[in-house]
Amino acid sequence: MMSVVTDQAFVTLATNDVYCRGALVLCQSLRHHKTTRRIVALFTPQVSRNMRSVLECLFDEVIEVNVLDSGDSAHLALLTRPELGVTFTKIHCWCLVQYSKCVFMDADTLVCNNIDDLFEREELSAAPDPGWPDCFNTGVFVYRPSIDTYNQLLQFAADNGSFDGGDQGLLNSFFSSWSTKDIHKHLPFVYNLSGIAIYSYLPAFKQFGSSVKVVHFLGPTKPWHHKYDAQTKSVVQENMSPSDSMFIDFLNLWWDVFTTSILPLLVEHGVVEKSADHQMHQAGDLQVTMKRQEEAVAQEKANMVLEQKAHPQSAERREKLFLGTPLQ
Amino acid sequence: MMSVVTDQAFVTLATNDVYCRGALVLCQSLRHHKTTRRIVALFTPQVSRNMRSVLECLFDEVIEVNVLDSGDSAHLALLTRPELGVTFTKIHCWCLVQYSKCVFMDADTLVCNNIDDLFEREELSAAPDPGWPDCFNTGVFVYRPSIDTYNQLLQFAADNGSFDGGDQGLLNSFFSSWSTKDIHKHLPFVYNLSGIAIYSYLPAFKQFGSSVKVVHFLGPTKPWHHKYDAQTKSVVQENMSPSDSMFIDFLNLWWDVFTTSILPLLVEHGVVEKSADHQMHQAGDLQVTMKRQEEAVAQEKANMVLEQKAHPQSAERREKLFLGTPLQ
Numbered sequence: 001m002m003s004v005v006t007d008q009a010f011v012t013l014a015t016n017d018v019y020c021r022g023a024l025v026l027c028q029s030l031r032h033h034k035t036t037r038r039i040v041a042l043f044t045p046q047v048s049r050n051m052r053s054v055l056e057c058l059f060d061e062v063i064e065v066n067v068l069d070s071g072d073s074a075h076l077a078l079l080t081r082p083e084l085g086v087t088f089t090k091i092h093c094w095c096l097v098q099y100s101k102c103v104f105m106d107a108d109t110l111v112c113n114n115i116d117d118l119f120e121r122e123e124l125s126a127a128p129d130p131g132w133p134d135c136f137n138t139g140v141f142v143y144r145p146s147i148d149t150y151n152q153l154l155q156f157a158a159d160n161g162s163f164d165g166g167d168q169g170l171l172n173s174f175f176s177s178w179s180t181k182d183i184h185k186h187l188p189f190v191y192n193l194s195g196i197a198i199y200s201y202l203p204a205f206k207q208f209g210s211s212v213k214v215v216h217f218l219g220p221t222k223p224w225h226h227k228y229d230a231q232t233k234s235v236v237q238e239n240m241s242p243s244d245s246m247f248i249d250f251l252n253l254w255w256d257v258f259t260t261s262i263l264p265l266l267v268e269h270g271v272v273e274k275s276a277d278h279q280m281h282q283a284g285d286l287q288v289t290m291k292r293q294e295e296a297v298a299q300e301k302a303n304m305v306l307e308q309k310a311h312p313q314s315a316e317r318r319e320k321l322f323l324g325t326p327l328q
Numbered sequence: 329m330m331s332v333v334t335d336q337a338f339v340t341l342a343t344n345d346v347y348c349r350g351a352l353v354l355c356q357s358l359r360h361h362k363t364t365r366r367i368v369a370l371f372t373p374q375v376s377r378n379m380r381s382v383l384e385c386l387f388d389e390v391i392e393v394n395v396l397d398s399g400d401s402a403h404l405a406l407l408t409r410p411e412l413g414v415t416f417t418k419i420h421c422w423c424l425v426q427y428s429k430c431v432f433m434d435a436d437t438l439v440c441n442n443i444d445d446l447f448e449r450e451e452l453s454a455a456p457d458p459g460w461p462d463c464f465n466t467g468v469f470v471y472r473p474s475i476d477t478y479n480q481l482l483q484f485a486a487d488n489g490s491f492d493g494g495d496q497g498l499l500n501s502f503f504s505s506w507s508t509k510d511i512h513k514h515l516p517f518v519y520n521l522s523g524i525a526i527y528s529y530l531p532a533f534k535q536f537g538s539s540v541k542v543v544h545f546l547g548p549t550k551p552w553h554h555k556y557d558a559q560t561k562s563v564v565q566e567n568m569s570p571s572d573s574m575f576i577d578f579l580n581l582w583w584d585v586f587t588t589s590i591l592p593l594l595v596e597h598g599v600v601e602k603s604a605d606h607q608m609h610q611a612g613d614l615q616v617t618m619k620r621q622e623e624a625v626a627q628e629k630a631n632m633v634l635e636q637k638a639h640p641q642s643a644e645r646r647e648k649l650f651l652g653t654p655l656q
Binding site for chain 1: 517528
């Protein structure tokens, strides 16, 4: 019998309807691996009404956050550094003081094993970033909600900005002792394994990858950008390099959760139209592709522009590292 | 007044005449930054007689190592795993028991600041590998010479092999607690900064790269593969992408040491012929390029085949990551 720990939670953030799909798959993967913690979604006003009702179906708690309306402290800080808006959205997670400890996870992560042991770690615990391994990657991190910390983060951001324009630069500067002080705050890399690692050191992936806990779909091509063949239960490998095939298992896992558990909910709540927006239920049809709604596509484009502003070099970097993975 | 510590040493390894050039530049860079430790070169029988005499000019100690003639223990272990020969060559460094502590450095590293503080660290201290950051990179590591450890390493290699076919896989399996046990054994990444990091997370390089201690020319294109313009004192940027320019400063630094301190020695000892093999002394000539000796080129090719056997995926990986850097 599982005992539910109600004062600890996994937290994710969705800034538009497209990322909500990732958040929903993440949530379902946590449940599939029998987490005993609560699961919380933060979402921004861009998320559609219908999608919000889907989030409410799956998450224990669903909270709208608005960068420009997040209280006096944020407002004051933002007045001088409006470009840090994207960064600040993630920082909102420190406001969830109804929980004593949380694990933040990006909406493009997928849980492959129970990871409740992460709650034994202290703030700020995270896995190394493969790009500059003395920095931690902010796709998965353990933290303690605290309004005090939240305000300090805002003030720090207003004073110092972020060296990469995003939350990762900000949080690494704020929690600057991560690389030198306490080995227990270094999560094993398998708790935030990015596809980059497969390309950059395949023998290590073959040696250690079997114990993967969380896969992080870092890069411009997200699982929802791929095409999926419902009959073979496999992502359609168009223009993929041989190295990409190592990553296919993870993509297929994501799509399996999506088609099995999430797509029916999206149809039910009218986010995806049954006949027009996907072809899943057409017998004999090979591909399950999601026809993107114009609105969602526009949102995603706007988001990518923001991301590129925040990470002027990241997009190019990731294009390089994910050579074989086509951006649709 | 510097006090020389005679029982501690920097150690490098050169497996052919081409890598000797790297080893010599490394040695000179250590001296330039006023190390108080001794500097040792291990070299294999492939190194030419003339080149050995150059090594002897610059290093405090020059020791020939022969994988197939390295004593009973190595011989016994090797009988069952001949493919591990390349790996074993580096392991020889544990035999330098005339020293109490050493820092091993690959011949394709360059020291940019005094790093004698590394001797305050314990075995096995190393910086994270950017490819799989729970592994350490074996381009720079602190260790304690010990015949006992040497024999254990040989036995371990014979029993388990190496997960990447090279010394990095072997040493990471042997010193397997590195990622979880003692943060002091994590050298800051700036003690073994590879070019890959510039491509993969440029903002972090801009933020932290100014404190670089050691640059590691990881990848298929080594500094000695580039062309150098002696008038502008700069590497000739053929087919380089804009991102490569971030790395040029380090290449220029390498070439500056090479042309100033090493090339004259190579000429003096007949390794490079004054007029035929390079054009440095031809007034008005723009390029200082090194005409490679047939023998050296053949050796290097053989070496690359060995490297590719040891790291079947590394070559492809590095080609990908070093997109803009031409392999001559």
